[in-house]
Amino acid sequence: MAKDRQRDPGATIYSVAELAGVSIASVSRVMQGSGGVSDKTRQKVLAAAKELNYVPLGAARSLAVRHHEAHGLVLPELAGPYYSELLIGFETRAAELGQSVVLLLADGKRDVARDVRRLATRVDGLVMLGSLCVTDMVAQGLHGKKPVLVIAGHPQPGIEAIGAENHQGARELTAHLLGHGRRRLLFVGDPASAPDVADRYEGFVAAHEGEPTPDPVRIPFREADGASFADRVLGGDVEADAFVCANDELALSIMSRLQDGGVRVPEDVAVVGWDDVMAARYVRPGLTTVRQPVKELGRLAADRLHERIAGAPAREGLEILPTQLVLRGSCGCAAAPDAKPATASAKPSGRTTGRPVRKASSKRTTA
Template sequence: MRKQQVTPKGQAEGATIYSVADLAGVSIATVSRVLQGVTVVAETTRQKVLAAVEELGYVPLGAARSLAVRHHEAHGLVLPELSGPYYAELLMGFEARAAELAQSVVLVLTDNRTDLAAAVRQLATRVDAIAVFGSAAISGEMVRLLRTKKPVVVIAGEPEDGAEAVAAENEESARELAGHVLDHGRRRMLFVGDPDSGPDIRHRYAGYAAAHRDRGLDVAEPVRMALCESDGTAFARQLLAGAYEADALMCANDELALSVMTTLQDAGRDVPGDVAVVGWDDVMAARYVRPGLTTVRQPVHELGALAADRLHELVGGEVPRTQVQLLPTRLVVRSSCGC
């Protein structure tokens, strides 16, 4: 069996379909069938091939297609999920701009996938460039590996060794939002959301913390949870049961905020009298609930469109930008904060 040279970080140099076949102890035809998702391959063999692909950091080049085909005329998009208003709006912006550029879109969702690395590598063989949502599901190592084969743009993330990033501004707007609530006299504010779930949420928590330090106040640890409606409902029930003490809640997105507010109101709590609740995104429902939800408006549709634009320009030969491109956000004050 041939020895595969590796870098100090453990990633194979010049990994090929042949080295994958050697490591897995199978033929290159079997490797090809596994990577194409052909189901006639035995499960034990499939696992050997995928393990070899993972160990070597192999990204298939799509050699099975004609060498005369230089472009797929397709962009890849990797998102955590499509439930909730944020991802749907982001996808619409991305797809609309891609269509204007005569590009199709191939979508991969990361949540609940056990074969994510293989799915993303397979995506790389079908598209000219890939936009990846900045979340814990997609590691920096995976982004760097993809970047060696395709142009990559990280959405709501940070640049990664040649993969540029586009995002909406978070930290200063979060500082303004938290400061606005604290200036109503609230002193037991909690941040609801997990800063480790992605750069967006980490920056929002940093702004929340900065607003407290600006006023000489202690900064509470975040209430770490996912950003889904069901998680907001579960947290609100815990709050009602006395597991937390708070007179204000800064939720990491509107989906959490709206579900928290509704659950509290259904239990007879007054919002904002008993607890002020604010969110992030400014989804349509935020302006129609009562009280209206104080939040931060971010240009989600425009963010998706910008990502598609940048992919198209990178495929055309433009050099990746080393600084994140930030779109502005804006505080929207309604009544849920106590105004």
């Protein structure tokens, strides 16, 4: 019988599985080079494939195991550096795994849940952002039908979740500003917008060690929103000596608009961010921030989804990638332009106590 199969040009994944005495899913994992199979099983599958002269051509393999050979990625938008970095990491790794990527942008869609469900029929699995309002509902609705992975969201039974560390990093960043003598700090960004931002605000509060903290400034995370907030500061509506921004896009736009209005950073007010986008190291003063591995998150998401599609069980809990505090000049440190990431025990390199900003200063400086 083996010889008959060997002469058969129509050998399929089914015949390989039958000859090897394993499941079709095991054959798929071996052929795709993913994990989840023992060395013994791998050798049996490879031996059967060789005996049958089986070559898993893309179209044939997709039909045999009902695969589209495509990963779905659902993002709110592509504006701003975070989403583009995440997409680059995800698409690069998916391509290395021989998978295409189908992208869905949620902003502006009338029925995101419906569009995501339609996307699920065209891909083998989905990755979604925890900040999307439909993520939990869609993930539970697809559970058991299509693998779903969530980035920067809450873990759910049977649905894998990954993210970057937020709470401790925000606590260290805030404590660093307090170490500079800043006493009127504001958190800029809406914690209700996403689980990871909520964790950053909790870290901000924790750094005050029981001292009263003001409510967060609940604004979106776009450049224009940061500029509008800075205008409020310049107009005297907001008083603070440091702004802890939920992302670098807010921090950079706030810092730029304040400087244009005559407010000195960090002498009058400190401004810090989150993400460590490329521009953070080139502005003057350099932006103190927290570096999170956005591109690595994208790569890991593609890896984990591919494993799930191949039959691996979902990991329990939330897998966390580390972040790093990066000290530059906007917090008050006398940092060089090419400042390196600080450790958790980093101390301010010079104590600079800012005064609360009430209105535009008559002085103007350039960074």
